């Protein structure tokens with residue numbers, strides 16, 4: 001029997017047993033996933049984005065299934081910072097690093113959230129969700145403008161000088177590289193690529209939009225080619241590690257993201273259909289490594305052949 005492939009990766013000071021994390025917003029508070037989590041099936045857990053105050057989110061309907069994808073306009077529904085802080089001991093009991101996803105509507109909100117979350121031992125790292133609207137700038141998402149993104153990252157870096165800081169980039173831009181570079185220059189330790197792609201769906205009979213909010217974020221296998229392209233572009237343009245996210249469903253998807261330059265990946269929409277998917281994905285990744293003579297999965301990072 002050949003030795004088992006080494007699936008561990010380290011990025012931004014985080015040691016992950018496998019290169020797979022949950023994507024924010026797709027496993028509830030995180031605790032709902034506990035009954036489905038086989039030991040060793042995820043390297044880190046990213047719970048739903050936390051805002052300063054509790055939010056009910058957008059009106060229903062706010063989910064619509066598309067061919068190979070899902071549109072959502074949940075609108076950052078969550079219990080708010082105080083409840084999240086209270087849930088941390090239980091989350092830490094899951095036995096995997098917790099990456100707190102931070103969502104603010106102003107730079108000062110990001111700063112306060114980052115300070116309070118980073119102060120907790122249960123939080124291994126922060127992930128800034130900069131796809132949120134900046135209320136001080138007419139609702140334009142922080143992540144679509146390099147200068148706004150830089151201000152958020154600088155503020156979070158000030159508030160949390162020591163915890164690894166991941167910045168999750170928005171695909172709703174013509175070019176992600178300037179925002180990625182701005183995040184790097186402002187002190188990010190890693191970049192998550194990517195959040196959902198804005199889209200809409202229409203009911204031709206009622207002539208009404210399918211989502212009460214009109215627009216929603218598209219995720220799932222339909223967006224994977226876009227995510228792979230952004231991971232490839234961003235990982236070549238910055239020196240930071242990149243975490244791939246968008247449509248991961250199988251072990252081979254993980255391989256594809258790593259070849260394009262991702263050091264690890266997140267799985268989101270696939271969890272909604274099958275919360276036990278991570279164990280299967282890790283088994284498939286291990287099988288790929290064994291079959292293709294990959295001794296350490298980290299050797300796949302950026303190993304795409306283009307000649």
Ligand SMILES: Cc1cc2nc3c(=O)[nH]c(=O)nc-3n(C[C@H](O)[C@H](O)[C@H](O)COP(=O)(O)O)c2cc1C
Nearest residue numbers: 023024025049072129194195219220246247268269
């Ligand atoms: C229902 C739902 C809720 C989401 N909520 C959040 C969120 O709160 N914060 C965030 O950063 N991303 C959120 N996302 C985006 C995912 O974390 C992920 O970036 C995106 O869905 C692409 O990955 P996937 O195709 O594997 O789902 C959400 C996605 C879905 C489907």
